[in-house]
Each structure stands twice: as structure tokens, then as C-alpha cells.
Amino acid sequence: MVTTQSLHLPTGWLNAGSDAQFWTILTQTLLPPYVNTCRWFAGKARQQTGFAVKTVHTLPLADGDVAYLLILEASYAEGIPENYLLPVTFLADHTAHTLSFQVGDIPEKGRIGDVMIGNKTGLLIDAIYDDRFRQALFAAICQNQIISQTNGALTFHRGKGLDEGDESLTSQVLPVDSSNSAMTFGDKYFLKLYRKLFQETNPEVDMVAFLTDESSFEHIPAFGGSIIWQHEQRPDITLGMVQRMVPNDKDSWMQTGDYLNDFLYAVPQRLFAIREDVFEKVELLGKRTGEMHCALYKPSRPDNPTDPAFAPEHFTDEYRDFLIKRFEDLLDRRYNLLIDNYTKLDIQAQRLAWVFMEAKEMIETFIADFRTRPIDSLRIRIHGDYHLGQVLATEDDFVIIDFEGEPESSIADRKIKHSPLKDVAGMIRSYHYAVSAKLFNSAETDDLDPDHLQRVSDRWFYLIRDTFLNAYLDVFGAPHPLFKNNSEINFLLLIYLLEKAVYELGYEISYRPSWVKIPLKGIIDVVREIEKIRLSDGVATPHVAMLQTGLLQTK
Ligand SMILES: Nc1ncnc2c1ncn2[C@@H]1O[C@H](COP(=O)(O)OP(=O)(O)O)[C@@H](O)[C@H]1O
Numbered sequence: 141m142v143t144t145q146s147l148h149l150p151t152g153w154l155n156a157g158s159d160a161q162f163w164t165i166l167t168q169t170l171l172p173p174y175v176n177t178c179r180w181f182a183g184k185a186r187q188q189t190g191f192a193v194k195t196v197h198t199l200p201l202a203d204g205d206v207a208y209l210l211i212l213e214a215s216y217a218e219g220i221p222e223n224y225l226l227p228v229t230f231l232a233d234h235t236a237h238t239l240s241f242q243v244g245d246i247p248e249k250g251r252i253g254d255v256m257i258g259n260k261t262g263l264l265i266d267a268i269y270d271d272r273f274r275q276a277l278f279a280a281i282c283q284n285q286i287i288s289q290t291n292g293a294l295t296f297h298r299g300k301g302l303d304e305g306d307e308s309l310t311s312q313v314l315p316v317d318s319s320n321s322a323m324t325f326g327d328k329y330f331l332k333l334y335r336k337l338f339q340e341t342n343p344e345v346d347m348v349a350f351l352t353d354e355s356s357f358e359h360i361p362a363f364g365g366s367i368i369w370q371h372e373q374r375p376d377i378t379l380g381m382v383q384r385m386v387p388n389d390k391d392s393w394m395q396t397g398d399y400l401n402d403f404l405y406a407v408p409q410r411l412f413a414i415r416e417d418v419f420e421k422v423e424l425l426g427k428r429t430g431e432m433h434c435a436l437y438k439p440s441r442p443d444n445p446t447d448p449a450f451a452p453e454h455f456t457d458e459y460r461d462f463l464i465k466r467f468e469d470l471l472d473r474r475y476n477l478l479i480d481n482y483t484k485l486d487i488q489a490q491r492l493a494w495v496f497m498e499a500k501e502m503i504e505t506f507i508a509d510f511r512t513r514p515i516d517s518l519r520i521r522i523h524g525d526y527h528l529g530q531v532l533a534t535e536d537d538f539v540i541i542d543f544e545g546e547p548e549s550s551i552a553d554r555k556i557k558h559s560p561l562k563d564v565a566g567m568i569r570s571y572h573y574a575v576s577a578k579l580f581n582s583a584e585t586d587d588l589d590p591d592h593l594q595r596v597s598d599r600w601f602y603l604i605r606d607t608f609l610n611a612y613l614d615v616f617g618a619p620h621p622l623f624k625n626n627s628e629i630n631f632l633l634l635i636y637l638l639e640k641a642v643y644e645l646g647y648e649i650s651y652r653p654s655w656v657k658i659p660l661k662g663i664i665d666v667v668r669e670i671e672k673i674r675l676s677d678g679v680a681t682p683h684v685a686m687l688q689t690g691l692l693q694t695k
């Protein structure tokens with residue numbers, strides 16, 4: 141039945157691919173409100189000026205119907221436009237009974253709207269919710285298909301991790317809401333469809349393929365293949381990736397949260413209780429992290445040259461300039477964001493915000509020091525967005541996922557080599573988050589003195605941090621191939637910890653204002669360390685004042 145609101149598009153579905161007017165009407169009607177409800181659309185908070193379907197790829201389905209993969213451009217009042225992948229299918233009412241799934245089961249978030257296409261009424265949906273689309277994608281990967289399009293070709297690559305005879309497994313959409321979309325096949329394969337697109341191979345495909353093909357590191361899901369949009373006049377654009385599915389019932393963020401429950405319940409009884417198996421887990425994660433970096437460290441040899449994209453590099457002037465510029469921009473943006481949102485913060489966060497603002501000049505001096513400080517450690521490709529949520533906890537081990545890099549950075553920036561201590565800093569920050577979120581957001585500690593709670597939280601964090609770091613550094617033995625000495629390790633860790641915490645400040649202001657105090661505390665902890673270094677070096681420059689404000693003093 142056509143509702144009064146349903147949109148009428150005169151061209152039939154099978155001919156719509158080449159009808160520009162068809163897609164123009166959709167971008168002016170159903171698509172903008174729909175896209176704005178999608179978790180993967182990052183432009184919700186920006187001033188949007190319009191959407192346009194830039195390219196339409198056609199994917200034939202087994203029953204003779206087609207799915208279209210739309211490349212949707214979102215434009216904004218400020219900044220460059222973004223491109224998103226939106227696959228669509230049309231479920232005509234009269235064919236509903238022929239489908240292997242119930243139209244009524246399609247969740248609200250997959251329904252673009254009721255439409256009349258040609259003379260058929262039906263529902264336009266995000267094709268990931270259409271079993272025929274999922275099967276067509278997977279079959280194309282299994283068969284290494286190349287499907288020519290008016291604008292380049294869709295190229296499907298089969299990876300080593302895909303077994304023979306697995307072409308027709310039952311598939312599902314994973315209910316997790318994140319920046320991309322995930323589908324599973326027979327509980328054996330995990331297919332991620334990238335939503336925000338970049339004109340370059342997604343770093344995740346590079347990284348996972350490198351680790352699978354060039355190393356014996358087993359703690360990532362094996363690479364099962366990729367979906368690429370190729371065009372001879374520009375670099376490849378990655379649309380999707382398949383990996384082996386990892387049986388797990390939680391990620392390490394949830395697992396650490398569970399361990400922290402035991403710790404939390406003991407706090408009101410003035411007991412400091414960490415189970416031995418918590419240390420064992422933290423040690424194991426430190427070890428796996430070190431092994432991941434070992435696998436990514438592949439010095440070139442005359443008889444076995446390393447792909448330049450992965451060969452280790454020194455701390456060049458170019459890298460120093462890049463890091464300093466990026467950090468300074470980030471610091472300015474976060475400082476302004478904090479000022480704009482200051483009145484929305486709770487009193488404790490406001491107090492920490494003052495300390496941060498007071499420390500800005502000292503942070504700038506510390507960052508600038510990075511330009512000239514001698515550094516003989518090495519840089520390699522790293523995970524880039526490493527935190528507890530990116531590690532799946534299996535029965536007795538860990539599997540590392542999501543090698544896409546930092547969501548805020550461009551693809552070119554995500555492929556830049558850093559010291560692996562940047563990943564280490566990411567994980568250390570994550571442990572800080574885990575204990576802070578648990579102790580400061582639980583009813584059990586509501587009546588406790590916040591200064592006391594802060595000391596307890598710090599104690600847990602320092603013990604866990606050192607356990608992780610020691611296990612990590614032990615993996616390589618001595619002399620360490622990637623780090624020159626302890627002094628460089630300390631300096632690099634501080635700079636990456638600071639950068640990560642400043643980055644997180646923006647994430648929390650935008651998404652979880654009540655958590656802003658966690659990265660603020662992280663920033664201030666590093667600032668305290670910088671102060672100590674300046675005092676011991678005797679380099680406290682007179683024009684940069686030392687901090688006067690206490691950390692969590694109650695007045
Ligand atoms: N190989 C895998 N096996 C099982 N579950 C996975 C796998 N990869 C990811 N997941 C699940 O899907 C979620 C989202 O994956 P992730 O790679 O983090 O996607 P995004 O890029 O959208 O953040 C993860 O938190 C995890 O629960």
C-alpha cells in the first residue's frame with residue numbers, strides 16, 4: 141500500500157542506476173534525514189549544505205534483481221566534503237514473499253523509506269539488511285570477481301584466510317553500532333563495510349594483509365579478502381574487508397571492567413585488592429602488544445627488501461615538523477572547545493580545566509622541544525588507535541582488531557610511521573580510563589572523599605601501567621631495536637600520552653561531557669612529569685611559569 145507520504149520515482153529499479161534524476165530526487169527527499177540518523181555518519185553536528193550521489197555502482201543479485209552502491213557526497217558550510225558508502229536495495233511489495241527474510245524484521249535503522257519506483261510500491265533499505273546483497277558480496281569475494289562499472293570497476297579479492305567451499309554461509313548484520321557496518325557469515329567470517337571513504341587503500345587492509353602475509357603474528361583475525369573500487373586515474377578506494385571471526389564474549393574494555401568490579405567493592409572497606417589473574421592478563425596484553433610491534437618491525441635487507449610502506453624510519457625533520465604542527469593545531473582546537481564548553485562542565489572538571497589552561501604554555505614549550513631533541517629510536521607502522529576496546533578477549537588470550545587508525549585523521553596521516561610507544565600510550569590511557577570510569581561513576585564510592593578515591597585510583601593505575609609496560613619492553617630483549625634508551629622511552633611516552641589525552645578531551649566534550657575530567661586528569665599527570673623533568677634538567681625557562689594549582693584539591 142502506498143502511504144500518502146511515499147515518494148514516487150518514475151524510472152523502474154533495474155534502470156535506476158544510470159538515471160541521475162532518480163538519485164537527485166532521493167538526495168533532496170529521503171536520504172538527508174535518513175543519513176542523519178545513522179551512527180556511521182560523522183557530519184551530524186556540522187552545518188550541512190547538501191548531499192549528492194556522485195557515483196552509482198551496480199551489484200547483480202542472484203535472483204536477477206540489483207543492489208546499488210551509492211557514493212554519497214556530504215557538503216558542509218565549512219571544510220571539505222566527505223564521501224560515504226550507502227548500499228541500497230528496493231524490496232517491492234509484490235516480491236516480498238520470494239525473499240529468504242521477513243521485510244518486517246528489518247530494523248528501523250535500515251529503513252530509508254516507503255517509495256513507489258516505476259509502478260511498484262515497496263521499501264528502500266540499506267542493503268546490508270538484505271540477505272541477497274550480503275550473499276552477493278561474499279560470493280564475489282570468494283570468486284575474485286571484477287565487476288566493470290561506468291566509473292571504474294568493483295574488484296573483489298580473496299585473502300588467504302578464506303577456506304574453500306565456504307561460499308554460501310548464512311549471514312547476519314552485527315547489531316554493534318559503530319563507524320562502519322559489520323556482517324557475519326556462518327559465524328566464521330566478519331565482513332566490515334567501510335562507510336566514510338578515502339581516496340586510498342584503507343590502512344586496515346594494508347596492516348592486516350601485511351601481518352597475515354609477512355609475519356607469524358597470530359593475534360589478529362586472519363585476512364579473508366577485500367572489496368576495492370578501482371579506477372585507472374586515481375588510487376584505489378577500499379569499500380570493505382573480510383576477516384576470520386573471533387569467538388569472544390567481550391572485548392578487553394569489558395573484561396577490565398569486570399576485574400575492576402572486585403577492586404571497587406573492596407574500596408569502601410579500605411582494602412586494596414587486585415587479583416593475581418588481573419596482573420597476568422595485563423602482562424599478557426603487554427606481551428601481545430610487543431609481539432605485534434615486533435611483527436611490524438621489518439628492517440630491509442639487500443636480499444629481502446621490505447615494502448617501503450612498512451620499512452622502519454628514523455625521526456626525520458619532516459616527521460618532527462608533522463607531529464609538532466598536528467599537536468599544536470590539536471591543542472589550540474581543544475583549548476578553544478574547552479573554553480566554549482566550560483560552563484557545561486561539572487565543578488571538578490572545571491577545576492581541572494583551569495589547571496590545563498594554566499599549563500598550555502608549558503605544553504607548547506614541551507612540544508617545541510621535540511624539534512631539536514636528539515632521538516635515535518625508530519618509527520614503524522603501528523595500530524594507531526589502540527585501546528582496550530580494540531582487543532577481543534578470547535577464552536585465554538587476546539586478538540587485536542580495528543587497524544583503521546585514528547578516526548579524526550586523514551588516510552595519508554594514518555599511514556605515517558610513529559614510535560610504537562604511541563600505541564603503548566593509547567593502552568596506558570585506556571587503563572587510566574577504565575579505573576577512573578569505574579571508581580568515579582559507581583554508587584559504591586558515592587560517599588567517599590574524592591581525594592582519597594583519586595589516590596586509590598592512581599595506585600591501581602600506576603601498578604597496572606608498570607606491569608603492562610614491563611611486559612611490553614621484555615618482549616624485545618636488550619638492546620632494544622626500536623628504542624635507543626630509557627630516557628628516549630620516557631620522553632616519547634610522555635609526548636604520545638599527552639597527545640592522546642588532548643585528543644580524548646575533544647571526544648569526551650562532544651560525546652560524554654561527564655567524562656571530560658578523565659582526559660583532563662591524564663593531561664595534568666603528564667604536565668606534572670614535564671615539570672619534574674624541567675626542574676631536574678634545570679631548564680625551567682623563566683617566562684614559562686611553573687604550575688601552582690593543586691590537582692584535585694577540594695577548594
Ligand atoms: N574479527 C572479528 N571477530 C569477531 N568480532 C569482531 C571482529 N572484528 C570486529 N568485531 C566486533 O565488531 C565490533 C566493531 O569492529 P571494529 O573493527 O572496531 O569496527 P569499527 O571500525 O566500526 O569501529 C568490535 O567491537 C567487535 O565487537
Ligand SMILES: O=P(O)(O)O[C@H]1O[C@H](CO)[C@@H](O[C@H]2O[C@H](CO)[C@@H](O)[C@H](O)[C@H]2O)[C@H](O)[C@H]1O
Pocket residue numbers: 319393525527528529547566569570571573574644647
Ligand atoms: O570508535 P573508536 O574505537 O575508533 O575510538 C573512539 O571512541 C573511543 C570510545 O569508544 C575512544 O576511546 C576513549 O574511551 C575508551 C573508553 O570508552 C578508552 O578505553 C580509550 O582509552 C579512550 O581513548 C577513542 O578515543 C575514540 O577515538
